[in-house]
Amino acid sequence: MGLTTDPNNPDLKRYTGPEEPAPQNKVYLVLSDEELAKGFVRPVRTAYVHKKCGSLTTMGQKLSETYARDPKFYGATYCCACSAHFPVSEFLWDGTDQEVGS
Numbered sequence: 001m002g003l004t005t006d007p008n009n010p011d012l013k014r015y016t017g018p019e020e021p022a023p024q025n026k027v028y029l030v031l032s033d034e035e036l037a038k039g040f041v042r043p044v045r046t047a048y049v050h051k052k053c054g055s056l057t058t059m060g061q062k063l064s065e066t067y068a069r070d071p072k073f074y075g076a077t078y079c080c081a082c083s084a085h086f087p088v089s090e091f092l093w094d095g096t097d098q099e100v101g102s
């Protein structure tokens with residue numbers, strides 16, 4: 001899995017609705033270091049739980065920081081147990097009752 005700060009990267013995939021199980025996308029969009037340096041509006045959290053299956057998925061630092069800088073940056077995220085992306089509102093930050101994306 002790779003990361004890019006270029007919204008026009010041709011390997012980026014947009015979530016368009018329910019998916020068949022598949023590996024994670026080749027590339028995910030993250031905010032630039034310059035944007036991240038403007039400060040976080042949420043704690044940097046690195047793991048979330050899918051409400052439906054109860055499984056924990058962890059993320060890398062840049063993805064976690066992107067959520068912390070801009071909680072609504074992503075519309076959907078990946079569940080490792082279900083092997084698919086789902087709307088962020090279907091996940092809770094690990095150890096909290098706060099929905100991802102809120």
Ligand SMILES: [Zn+2]
Pocket residue numbers: 050052053054055079080081082083
């Ligand atoms: Zn799941």
